[in-house]
Every structure is written in C-alpha cells, then in structure tokens.
Amino acid sequence: MTLTVALSCAAVLLAVAVVAASIGRKAAANSVIYGLCAAVALISLFAALKHLLGAAPVESLVLPFGIPWLGSHFRIDALSAFFLAVVDLGAVTASVFAIGYGRHEDAPSRVLPFYPAFLAAMMFVVMADDAFSFLFSWEFMSLTSWALVMSHHRMRENVYAGYVYLVMASFGTLALLLAFGLLAGPEGLYTFAQIRAAPPTAGLAALVLVLVLIGAGSKAGLVPLHAWLPLAHPAAPSHVSALMSGVMTKVAVYGFVRIALDLAGEPAWWWSIVVLALGGITTVMGVLYALMQHDLKRLLAYHTVENIGIIFIGIGLALAFKAHGMVFAAALALTAGLLHVFNHSVFKSLLFFGSGAVLAATGERDMEHLGGLIHRMPRTAFVFLVGCVAISALPPLNGFVSEWLTFQAILLSPQLPSWGLKLLVPAVGALLALSAALAAACFVKAFGITFLGRPRTSAAGHATETDQFSLAAMYFLAALCLVAGVLPGPFIDALAPLADEIVGGRMPMQMGQQWLSIVPIAASRSSYDGLLVFLFMVISGTLAAFAIHRLASDRLRRAPAWDCGYPDASPATQYTASSFAQPIRRVFGTVVFRAREHVDMPPPGDMRPARIVVDLRDLIWDALYMPIAAAIHAAADRLNHLQFLTIRQFLSLVFAALVILLLVLAIWP
Amino acid sequence: MILDFAVQGGQMLLVLLLAPLLTGFVRKVKARFLRRQGPPLIQPYLDLARLMRKEVVLAESASWLFRVIPYLIFAATWVAASLVPTFRTGLLFSWSADLIVIIALLGNARFFQALAGLDVGTSFGGIGSSREVMIASLAEPAMIMMVFTLALISGSTQLSTIAEFMSSPAVGLRVSLALALFALIMVAIAENGRIPVDNPATHLELTMVHEAMVLEYSGRHLALIELTASLKLILYLSLIACLFSPWGLQQGGGGAEDIAISVVAYVGKLGVGGFLLALFEMSIAKMRVFRVPEFLGVALMLALLAVLLRFVSGSL
Numbered sequence: 001m002t003l004t005v006a007l008s009c010a011a012v013l014l015a016v017a018v019v020a021a022s023i024g025r026k027a028a029a030n031s032v033i034y035g036l037c038a039a040v041a042l043i044s045l046f047a048a049l050k051h052l053l054g055a056a057p058v059e060s061l062v063l064p065f066g067i068p069w070l071g072s073h074f075r076i077d078a079l080s081a082f083f084l085a086v087v088d089l090g091a092v093t094a095s096v097f098a099i100g101y102g103r104h105e106d107a108p109s110r111v112l113p114f115y116p117a118f119l120a121a122m123m124f125v126v127m128a129d130d131a132f133s134f135l136f137s138w139e140f141m142s143l144t145s146w147a148l149v150m151s152h153h154r155m156r157e158n159v160y161a162g163y164v165y166l167v168m169a170s171f172g173t174l175a176l177l178l179a180f181g182l183l184a185g186p187e188g189l190y191t192f193a194q195i196r197a198a199p200p201t202a203g204l205a206a207l208v209l210v211l212v213l214i215g216a217g218s219k220a221g222l223v224p225l226h227a228w229l230p231l232a233h234p235a236a237p238s239h240v241s242a243l244m245s246g247v248m249t250k251v252a253v254y255g256f257v258r259i260a261l262d263l264a265g266e267p268a269w270w271w272s273i274v275v276l277a278l279g280g281i282t283t284v285m286g287v288l289y290a291l292m293q294h295d296l297k298r299l300l301a302y303h304t305v306e307n308i309g310i311i312f313i314g315i316g317l318a319l320a321f322k323a324h325g326m327v328f329a330a331a332l333a334l335t336a337g338l339l340h341v342f343n344h345s346v347f348k349s350l351l352f353f354g355s356g357a358v359l360a361a362t363g364e365r366d367m368e369h370l371g372g373l374i375h376r377m378p379r380t381a382f383v384f385l386v387g388c389v390a391i392s393a394l395p396p397l398n399g400f401v402s403e404w405l406t407f408q409a410i411l412l413s414p415q416l417p418s419w420g421l422k423l424l425v426p427a428v429g430a431l432l433a434l435s436a437a438l439a440a441a442c443f444v445k446a447f448g449i450t451f452l453g454r455p456r457t458s459a460a461g462h463a464t465e466t467d468q469f470s471l472a473a474m475y476f477l478a479a480l481c482l483v484a485g486v487l488p489g490p491f492i493d494a495l496a497p498l499a500d501e502i503v504g505g506r507m508p509m510q511m512g513q514q515w516l517s518i519v520p521i522a523a524s525r526s527s528y529d530g531l532l533v534f535l536f537m538v539i540s541g542t543l544a545a546f547a548i549h550r551l552a553s554d555r556l557r558r559a560p561a562w563d564c565g566y567p568d569a570s571p572a573t574q575y576t577a578s579s580f581a582q583p584i585r586r587v588f589g590t591v592v593f594r595a596r597e598h599v600d601m602p603p604p605g606d607m608r609p610a611r612i613v614v615d616l617r618d619l620i621w622d623a624l625y626m627p628i629a630a631a632i633h634a635a636a637d638r639l640n641h642l643q644f645l646t647i648r649q650f651l652s653l654v655f656a657a658l659v660i661l662l663l664v665l666a667i668w669p
Numbered sequence: 670m671i672l673d674f675a676v677q678g679g680q681m682l683l684v685l686l687l688a689p690l691l692t693g694f695v696r697k698v699k700a701r702f703l704r705r706q707g708p709p710l711i712q713p714y715l716d717l718a719r720l721m722r723k724e725v726v727l728a729e730s731a732s733w734l735f736r737v738i739p740y741l742i743f744a745a746t747w748v749a750a751s752l753v754p755t756f757r758t759g760l761l762f763s764w765s766a767d768l769i770v771i772i773a774l775l776g777n778a779r780f781f782q783a784l785a786g787l788d789v790g791t792s793f794g795g796i797g798s799s800r801e802v803m804i805a806s807l808a809e810p811a812m813i814m815m816v817f818t819l820a821l822i823s824g825s826t827q828l829s830t831i832a833e834f835m836s837s838p839a840v841g842l843r844v845s846l847a848l849a850l851f852a853l854i855m856v857a858i859a860e861n862g863r864i865p866v867d868n869p870a871t872h873l874e875l876t877m878v879h880e881a882m883v884l885e886y887s888g889r890h891l892a893l894i895e896l897t898a899s900l901k902l903i904l905y906l907s908l909i910a911c912l913f914s915p916w917g918l919q920q921g922g923g924g925a926e927d928i929a930i931s932v933v934a935y936v937g938k939l940g941v942g943g944f945l946l947a948l949f950e951m952s953i954a955k956m957r958v959f960r961v962p963e964f965l966g967v968a969l970m971l972a973l974l975a976v977l978l979r980f981v982s983g984s985l
Contacts, residue, residue: 371790374732385734394777395770407769407813411820414980426976429817430969433810440776440809441802444783448798453790454730517765526826529765533748533774536762541744548889552721555888561728562885563791575787575795583803587962 002051003059003076006084006127009044013037013120017113024109030102033112037119038095044123045088051081055497066132073191075129078497079262082338083126083254086345090247091119093473097353098239100469104360110151111237118144118243122251130191131180138176138255142169142219145248148240149232161231168218168228176215176255179208183263192263199265209271212259213278219252221305222312223282224620229305230289234297234365238356241297245304246349250341253311261319261502269323273420275316280428282309283435285620288592291442291584292616294367294577296355299446300348303391306435307344310406311337313428317409318503320421327505329412332520335495335507336405342491343398343484347390350477354384357466357474358450362459367446367577372455376463379471381451386478388443390485393436396534398484401518403436404528405492408520438584445580454571486530488518578614585614593617676928677761681751684907687936688750688899689713691906691943698947713899720892728789728885735788739886739893742778746897749774750904754911756931757919758829767826768816772809775860775904778897779805786882797881800958804866804878807965808856814972815856818849819912821979828911836915844985848975850913855968857905859961861898864950866961869898878958906942907935914938 020033050056060075076084098115105111121144124137146169150162182204183195200208218225233244260275261267286306293299314337321330357380358373359365374381390397410432413425455461465471484491489510496506510518517529548554561567589595594617602608645653693713700707727736749771752763766774779801786798820826822843823834834840859866862879869879883894911918917934919927956964978985 372730374734374788378733389777389780392776392780393773394780395766395773400770400773404769404773408826411817411826414821414983422980423977426814426817426973426980429976430810430814430973433813434806436813437776437806437809440780441783441806444780444787444798444802448784448787452732452734452784452788515765523764524825524827524830526767526769526820527764528767528770532762532765533770536748536751536765537741537744540747541740544743544747544893545740548721548893552889552892553724555724557724557726558729559726561730561789561791562726562887563789563793564884567791571790573792574790575792575799580787580795580799583799583958584806586959587803587807 001059002047002056002081003061003074003127005047006044006076006123007061007063007074009040009047010120010123010127012040013116013123016040017115017117017120020116021109021113024112029112030105030108031099033116034095034098034102037116038092038099041088041091041095041119045085045092048081048084048088051076052078052085052494052497056081060129066136067190070130070132070190072133073129073193074127074133075192076127078501079254079257080126082495082498083250083341084123086250086342087119087122087126087247090243090345090349091122093349093353093477094239094243096476097242097356097470097473098237100467101237101239101353101356101360103467105237107151110153111148111240114144114147114151115240118148118240122247125251126254129193131184131195132190134255135173135177135180139169139173141248141251142173145232145236145240145244148244149236151237151240152235155235157231158235161228161235165228165232168225172215172218172225174215175211175218179211179215179259182208182211183259195263199263202268205264206268206271208264209260209274212256212264213274216252216256216259217278220249220256220308220312221252221282221286222278222308223285223305224624226282226286226305227621227625230293230298230301233301233304234295238297238352238359241301241356242349242352245301245352246345249304249308250345253308253315253341256312257315257502261315261322267319267323269320269418270420272316272320272323273424275312275319276421276424276428279309279312279316280431282306282312284309284431284438285592287435287438287442288588291438291445291581292589292593295365296358296367296370296446296450297352297365299367299442300351300355303439303442304344304348306439307340307348307391309435310403310432311340311344313337313432314340314402314406314409316428317406317413317425320413320416320425321409322503324416324418326412326415327503328507328521329409329415330503331496331499331505331507332405332412333409334499334503335492336402336409338495338498339405339488339491340399340402343390343402343481346477346480346484347387347397347399350383350387350474350481351391353470353474353477354380354387357470358463361463361466362457364457364459367449369457370450370455370460371453371571371574372451372460373463374451376455376461377451377465380466380474383471383474383478384451385447386481388447390481392440392443394440396485396530396537397481398488399481401485401488401528401530403432405520406432408526411526412521441584445577449575449577449580453574456571456574486534487516488530489513489516492518589616592619594619673761676757677751680755680757680760681747683755683932684750684753684900684903685747685896687939688896688903689717691903691939692899694940695902695943695947695950698944699951702947702951713895717892717896720887720895721889723888725888725890727887728791730788730790731885732788735785735885736890738781738785738788739890739897741781743893743897743900745774745778745781746900746904749778750900750907752828753904753907754829754832754918755907756917756928756935758832758911760829763827763829768819768828768831769813769826771828772812772816775901776805776809778901782882782894785886789885791885793881793884797878797884800878801882804859804961804965807962807969808859811852811965811969811972812856814969814976815849815852818845818972818975818979821976822846832911832915832918833920835912836918836920845975845978846913848971848978850909852968852972852975853909853912855964855971857909858949859965859968861902861905863946865953865956866964868955903939906939906946910935910938910942
C-alpha cells in the first residue's frame with residue numbers, strides 16, 4: 001500500500017514536470033506547480049510516516065519497465081521509509097517556500113519543469129530494489145539537479161559550477177556502476193534480493209566499499225570529493241539549494257548505508273577505520289572551509305560537508321560495533337547518525353530558505369554587503385537564528401541531541417578489541433568536539449554579520465520582510481527544530497525498526513522513560529531531558545526578567561552607541577565576515593589553507609587605496625584536482641594529433657586495434 | 670522528595686548568592702597581594718544593586734536580541750550552575766542533564782554573548798566576539814575531552830555519579846586524572862577570562878576580550894551580565910571541587926548537621942580555590958592574544974592524551 005502510494009506520487013510528480021514544461025511561462029504556473037508538488041509530496045510523506053511508525057511489513061513490487069528480463073523492482077522497508085520521509089519533508093517545505101520565493105525567479109521556465117522531476121528522482125532512488133533502477137534514478141537525480149544548478153546560466157561561476165558538478169557526478173555514478181557490477185557477480189544477479197542472498201567475498205566486498213565511498217561519498221560531499229558541492233549548491237535557486245544540501249546529500253547517505261551495511265554482507269573491522277577517518281577529516285575541514293567564506297550560501301554549503309562528516313562518524317561507529325558483534329552499541333551509533341540525517345535536513349533547509357529570503361530581499365549573497373537585517377526582516381531573522389542555534393549543536397534544539405548521542409556512542413568504544421580503533425576513535429571524538437565549537441563560531445559569524453550590526457549597503461538598509469508562504473515554511477521547520485530537540489524520544493523510537501533491520505538490535509524504548517527523558521544505555525550512565533532543560537531555562541530567564549523589572553528599574557533611554565567614546569558614523573568600521581574569522585584563520589588557517597596576509601601598498605603617487613590581501617590556498621584542489629586536470633589536458637594534447645592523420649594511417653590504426661583485441665581474446669583464459 | 674526539592678532549590682540559591690561574594694573575595698585577595706586595602710568584600714553586591722537601579726542606555730542601532738540576551742545567558746548559566754553538585758550529590762534534577770549538557774549550556778551562553786557583541790555594530794564589540802569564539806573553539810574540545818576521561822573512568826557522564834565515584838576508594842591515583850585536572854584548570858582560566866588569558870579588570874585596552882563584548886551594556890543588563898560572569902566562576906570552581914576534591918561532599922541522606930558540615934566544607938573549598946586563583950593571577954603576566962591558542966592547545970593535548978591513556982589501558 002505504502003509503496004503503491006509513494007510510487008504513484010512520484011509518477012504524478014513526473015507528470016507535473018511534463019505539464020510544467022508546457023505551461024511554465026504563464027504567470028500562474030509558479031503557484032500551481034509548486035502547490036501541486038507540495039500536495040503530492042505531503043501525501044507521500046504521510047504514507048512513509050505511516051509505514052515507519054506503524055512498523056509495517058516490507059513491501060515490494062515489480063514493474064514491467066527497464067531491462068526486459070529484469071523489470072523494475074521497488075521495495076520499501078524501514079530504511080527506505082525513513083529516507084523517503086526525509087525526502088518528502090524537504091520536498092513539502094521547499095515547495096511551500098517556493099510558492100512565494102519562486103515569484104522572484106526571472107526565468108521560471110528553466111526551473112519549473114526540472115523541479116518536480118528532481119523530487120521524483122530522489123523518491124525513486126530510495127525505493128529502488130535492483131541495480132538498474134537504482135542507477136537510473138540516481139543518474140536522473142544528478143541530471144535534473146544539474147539542470148537546476150544551470151538555471152541561472154548567464155552567470156559565469158554558475159557555468160563553471162555546473163561543469164564541475166557534471167564531471168564529479170558522472171565519475172561518482174561510474175564508481176557506483178562498477179560497485180554494482182562487482183556485487184552482481186558473473187551471473188548478473190542485479191536485484192537487491194539476489195545480491196543479499198549471495199554476498200561478495202571479503203576481497204570483493206572491500207573493493208565495493210571503496211567504490212561506494214567514492215560514488216556515494218562524492219555525492220554526499222566527503223572530503224576530498226566535496227569539491228563540486230560548495231560550487232553547485234549555492235548556484236541553484238535557494239529552494240533547490242535547500243533540497244540539494246538538505247535532502248540530496250541524504251539520498252547519497254542512503255546509498256552508502258544500503259550498499260555498505262545491507263548489500264555488501266558482513267563488514268570487516270577495518271572498514272570502520274576508513275569511514276571514521278574520512279568522517280573525522282570531513283567534519284573539521286568542512287567547518288574550517290565554511291569559516292573562511294563570506295558568501296552566505298557557500299558558507300551553508302560547506303557546513304553541509306561538515307554535517308555529512310558527523311553522519312559518517314555515526315555510521316562508521318555503527319560499522320565498527322557491528323563488525324565486533326556489539327549490537328546495542330551499533331544500534332546507538334546508527335541511530336545517532338540517522339537522527340542527524342533528519343536533523344540536518346530540517347535545519348539546513350531552514351537556513352537555505354533564510355538565505356533565499358535575504359537574497360530575494362536584498363539581491364545579495366555576500367555577507368560583507370549585508371548587516372542590520374534584524375531590523376528590516378525581524379521574522380526571517382528569528383527563524384534563521386533558530387536554525388543557527390540548532391546547527392551549532394546547542395541545547396535545547398535538535399542538533400544537540402544527535403551530537404550528544406554520537407558522543408555517547410564514542411564513549412562505548414573502549415570495549416572494542418582492535419587497537420587501530422582504540423587509537424582512532426578518541427581522535428575522532430576530539431575532531432567532533434572541535435568541529436562543534438568551530439560550527440558555533442561560524443554561525444555567530446553568519447548570523448551576526450548578516451542580521452546584526454548596521455546595514456553595510458543601501459540594499460541591506462532597504463530590505464523588506466519576505467512573503468507569507470516563505471515564512472510559513474520557515475516557521476514550520478523552526479518549530480520542528482524545537483520539537484525534535486525537546487522531545488527527541490519519539491524520533492529515536494521511530495528509528496528503532498531501522499536499527500533492527502540493519503544491525504539486528506535496537507536502543508531501549510525512549511517513550512517509557514520518566515519525564516520524557518532519553519536514556520541511550522542506562523539511566524546510571526547518561527540521560528538527557530531536553531524538555532526539562534528548556535523549561536528550566538525559560539523559567540529562570542522569565543523569573544530574572546520579572547524580578548528585575550518589578551523590583552529594580554525598567555527605565556530605558558536610546559542614545560548613540562558608546563564604543564569607548566569613539567562612535568564612528570560609518571558602518572564600514574564594523575567587523576566584517578573576514579575580520580571576524582581572522583583569529584581562527586590565524587590559528588588554523590596558516591596550516592590548513594597556507595593563509596598569508598600581506599599589505600598591498602600602492603607606490604607613491606598612485607591614488608589606489610592600500611589594502612590587506614589574504615591569500616588562501618585550497619590544498620585539496622592543488623594536490624588532488626589540479627594534477628588530475630593537468631594530466632587530462634596533457635593527454636588530450638597528445639591525442640589531439642590523432643585528429644590530423646591521413647586516411648591510410650586511420651585505417652592502419654583501426655586494423656591494429658582489431659588485431660590487439662583479437663589477441664587479447666585469444667589469450668584470455 | 671520534599672527534602673530533595675529543598676536541597677535542589679537551596680543549591681540554586683546558594684550559588685546565586687555566593688557568586689558575587691566569591692568575585693569580591695578574589696578581588697580582595699588580589700588587592701592585599703598588591704599591598705592595597707582593596708574594596709570591601711560585599712562591593713560586588715553593592716555594584717549589582719547600583720546597576721539594577723540605574724536606567725538602561727541603549728544604543729540606537731541595538732535590536733530586540735540585544736535586550737533579550739542578558740536574560741538568556743543568565744538563564745543558561747544559572748541552569749548549568751544549579752546542576753553542579755555543591756554540597757550534596759544526587760540532586761533532584763541531575764539526571765535531566767549530564768556533564769556534556771552542562772558544557773553545551775555554557776556554550777549556549779557564549780554563543781549569545783558573542784552575538785550581543787556584534788549587535789550594535791561597533792568595532793570593539795566585533796573584536797571581543799571574534800576573539801571569544803577563537804578561544805572557545807579550543808577550550809570547548811579540551812573540556813569535552815576532559816569529560817571523556819572522567820566518563821571512561823567512572824562509566825558515566827552523569828555528574829552526580831562521577832562525583833560519587835571520585836569520592837569512593839575505587840578511583841585511586843591515575844595519570845589520566847592528573848592530566849584531566851590540568852586541562853580543566855587551564856580551560857577554567859580561559860573561560861572565565863582570567864589572567865593570563867584575559868584581564869577582568871581592564872578597560873580600553875586592545876587585548877581585552879570579554880569586556881569588549883559587553884561594552885555597550887548598561888544598567889540592569891550589565892548587572893545581569895556581571896552576575897552571570899560571577900556565576901560562571903563559581904560554577905567552574907564548584908566543578909573542580911566536586912570532581913577533584915569531593916571530600917565533605919554529602920551523598921544523599923543525612924540530617925541537618927551533616928548538611929551544615931558539607932556546606933561549610935563547600936564554602937571552605939571555594940575560599941581555597943579563590944585564594945589560589947588570586948595567587949596565580951598575581952604571579953603571572955597576561956599573554957598576547959595569539960599566545961592563547963598555544964596555551965589552550967596544551968590543554969587540548971593534555972586532555973586528549975588522558976583519553977588515549979584510558980583507551981589504551983584501564984588502570985592508567
């Protein structure tokens with residue numbers, strides 16, 4: 001039932017895409033298309049939630065599409081249902097947001113047809129049950145999102161972003177294609193059920209893991225395969241950025257979990273070392289990159305990289321515990337990782353919506369040109385602040401819960417027998433703590449420079465509050481951040497069937513705990529009650545306000561800022577995004593980015609102003625991508641000569657190729 | 670139940686009432702070291718009362734957030750402080766938040782305080798905020814690693830359970846505990862803005878951090894922020910006391926005289942802690958702001974080493 005409903009919804013979305021292609025230029029198209037998308041995604045969301053919460057049995061279906069002897073297999077189990085719910089939640093809120101935001105689009109016909117198709121593709125990926133449908137939907141998802149990235153194709157950097165994205169996406173799909181080839185084996189067992197029945201040997205499974213890390217990891221944004229993400233995500237319209245960052249990266253996480261923890265058989269103990277190390281590096285690198293940005297949307301995109309690292313730390317711990325047969329610890333780690341999948345999809349969508357609202361109101365993405373928006377856009381500022389607190393992993397909001405659970409899982413790891421893990425896990429824990437602190441610093445900067453202070457340009461000074469639809473979507477997500485933060489119990493319980501399915505165990509039921517607190521292992525070890533902490537904070541804050549206003553003074557006078565007696569009228573004297581990050585750049589950036597500052601002093605007589613110039617090098621680009629690009633260019637230059645041969649030389653080349661191929665076939669055992 | 674409730678409420682009030690006294694005591698001791706008379710012990714109370722009575726002068730570019738933040742950071746810090754056992758473990762609500770949550774609550778307060786520094790749009794506020802988050806970005810991981818060490822030794826992140834374990838004979842002498850203690854003290858110095866990291870008595874100096882952030886505050890808002898700073902100091906001292914010198918800490922049960930003894934022990938510990946802090950501050954010079962990362966880097970490495978020792982061997 002669930003599967004039929006969800007598949008029909010996806011099919012309807014495809015039909016909506018076709019309709020949008022024909023009516024996209026009409027004025028009413030915007031509200032109609034996005035409204036339809038929201039409604040359809042809402043139906044699918046209810047179906048997925050019903051499946052997940054009702055602990056419904058696994059459903060599967062074969063449709064007569066695709067390869068003739070294979071058909072298209074679809075299946076929904078708890079894992080698929082959870083990720084389907086994440087996709088649908090993102091789709092509903094993004095569509096509602098876009099009803100208002102889409103009006104600012106100057107070429108809606110470049111966005112409207114691809115948007116529903118993109119949603120449908122993501123839904124198909126999480127329901128696919130054979131290699132062909134999975135790869136086909138995956139590639140469809142990549143291409144539709146590429147088309148959306150290219151919707152503002154007249155901007156040079158977007159064209160570049162689209163190109164890098166296309167190359168990386170094709171590369172990732174190639175890796176997944178090879179992974180499925182290895183999993184299917186020489187008999188060509190392409191359905192997931194057949195793959196599960198005949199798991200690969202240890203050597204092949206290791207190769208599959210590496211290929212999946214490349215394929216799914218590049219889509220999710222694991223360092224060093226993240227290079228396309230901060231270019232492509234900000235280039236798309238903001239509601240699509242939210243979907244790409246908040247939801248599409250989660251579909252990639254789904255791909256990883258499905259293949260590495262489900263299809264590839266029993267994990268070897270060293271898999272977790274690779275995943276944990278990558279996750280740890282990704283978190284810290286992601287947040288350090290983010291701190292160096294002054295483009296609001298690019299900052300958010302780099303933060304997605306950070307959060308993907310946190311998710312992969314959870315999954316890596318689950319792999320480690322599973323390989324050593326520690327079922328409950330594995331369930332805890334997996335739940336922490338997947339709860340962060342949900343949490344991140346909520347607050348990242350919220351933050352991208354907020355940045356979209358700012359972009360629509362001011363036309364600016366660069367924080368150095370913003371400031372003071374809390375006066376002009378108070379509601380957007382409020383919900384953006386909620387998102388900032390949530391993503392900084394501060395109580396009592398939801399980001400803290402998943403990070404806290406990850407810490408609890410790390411604290412169980414001394415029981416792991418292998419030495420490599422004993423040494424790696426504490427280091428990963430330190431990296432996680434470091435990234436949490438740096439994330440808070442980064443969002444002080446993001447909110448403080450964008451919304452607080454005085455306006456730095458007239459565009460920021462004349463911004464107006466965004467529309468009702470956008471606000472509704474953002475308020476809903478902000479409320480969800482609070483609810484999932486103060487009442488995490490039901491959300492954790494909803495993940496229990498997943499953990500059962502994947503690692504064969506579950507965390508204790510949380511709803512039975514006293515006072516709605518959460519207890520990962522036992523009350524004597526650790527417990528957390530978001531509701532009480534929230535209530536205590538509200539009560540003590542109100543008490544203090546009440547006592548002071550009643551018993552002491554409540555008088556107030558407005559005056560010019562004090563600023564140690566030197567108030568300067570110019571808003572240019574405020575701290576900027578770059579100057580705010582300067583101490584951290586000096587502490588971490590000199591090593592990680594080879595950050596150097598020098599003064600660009602014009603010669604005497606030159607009227608240019610002197611400037612401080614900061615040089616940042618992206619060492620991953622320099623060390624990994626540039627050599628590859630150089631090698632490809634060199635090879636292309638060499639091969640270019642082949643275009644200018646005579647017909648005789650061409651024919652002899654073809655002949656030689658034929659002879660070599662026949663020789664290979666003759667020698668092949 | 671009623672007794673537990675009274676104890677919990679009593680602890681909340683006790684830290685709130687003692688916090689300005691501790692600040693006054695540290696100031697007094699520092700002044701005596703300098704051969705000055707120094708302000709009376711109750712001067713912080715008088716300052717708070719004076720600030721509360723005065724009107725607030727609010728900058729024209731300040732937003733609503735600027736006015737809410739003093740209450741927010743006070744609430745977060747007070748909740749965190751009331752969850753640290755002072756004279757008695759087994760607090761009524763101690764299960765609602767473990768040590769990681771307490772650290773995160775302090776992180777909450779710092780997040781909003783740094784935002785307040787940016788709100789008015791002056792360069793002084795920005796300098797304070799950006800330095801504060803730089804210091805925090807190293808202090809917080811060191812603190813979490815310290816918690817990891819304690820949690821791995823005692824098998825719990827609950828502060829009450831850890832404190833009970835630390836006062837039991839099972840704890841013994843361990844290298845990792847000594848490293849964790851050093852890390853905690855270094856973090857406490859940095860987080861409270863004491864010399865050598867920051868100078869709480871300074872104004873109009875480019876090296877200041879905390880005072881630069883709160884420069885635009887006045888009246889009752891400033892009073893709350895000063896109270897919060899005192900609360901934070903007493904919180905860290907209570908934390909060090911209940912973790913590393915849990916003698917006299919009462920573990921549930923017991924009558925009125927037991928409670929009286931443990932309160933006296935607690936006040937005594939605060940006195941010793943405050944005296945040592947003043948002594949340390951008097952005997953060291955403030956360092957340049959970009960030496961602070963090295964200072965805190967040492968704390969982080971010590972704490973990480975402590976955790977690694979615990980992972981490698983159960984007895985270290």
